[in-house]
Amino acid sequence: NDVCPAGIDFHCSQVIEHLLSRPYVYSCLCERLKHVLPPNSEINRDWIASKVKQCMWDYSSGVNRRRTLMGSTKQSDCASVLKGLWDDVLSSPFDDYVNKFVKDRLHVGASQARTKSHEPQRSRGVEE
Numbered sequence: 001n002d003v004c005p006a007g008i009d010f011h012c013s014q015v016i017e018h019l020l021s022r023p024y025v026y027s028c029l030c031e032r033l034k035h036v037l038p039p040n041s042e043i044n045r046d047w048i049a050s051k052v053k054q055c056m057w058d059y060s061s062g063v064n065r066r067r068t069l070m071g072s073t074k075q076s077d078c079a080s081v082l083k084g085l086w087d088d089v090l091s092s093p094f095d096d097y098v099n100k101f102v103k104d105r106l107h108v109g110a111s112q113a114r115t116k117s118h119e120p121q122r123s124r125g126v127e128e
Helices: 015-020 023-036 045-059 077-117
Strands: none
Touching: 015 023, 015 045, 015 077, 023 045, 023 077, 045 077
């Protein structure tokens, strides 16, 4: 019955579909992501969904404080765009979705617990 907000992501909920169904969010995603679209590619819903998943993984699922030991530590253009998308467009509606998801689950869990506590207890052991 425990629900942890940090555990709510695209693996156990419809958060991606929820975010993509919001016209403002979807139009912002299209506008900003077209700048990091691979050459000779067209922007489509599946590709956008993969970038939203990447944002959730990189910026919501936990903080990774590891640093690269070798090579460049400069953030790529794509990573910079995704970070901006998360901060400016996705994090607020994502948090709203997660809070509602948890509240709904706790409400359902509490209702089930109340219903169960009002059921007559069956005796175990010898039948009468």
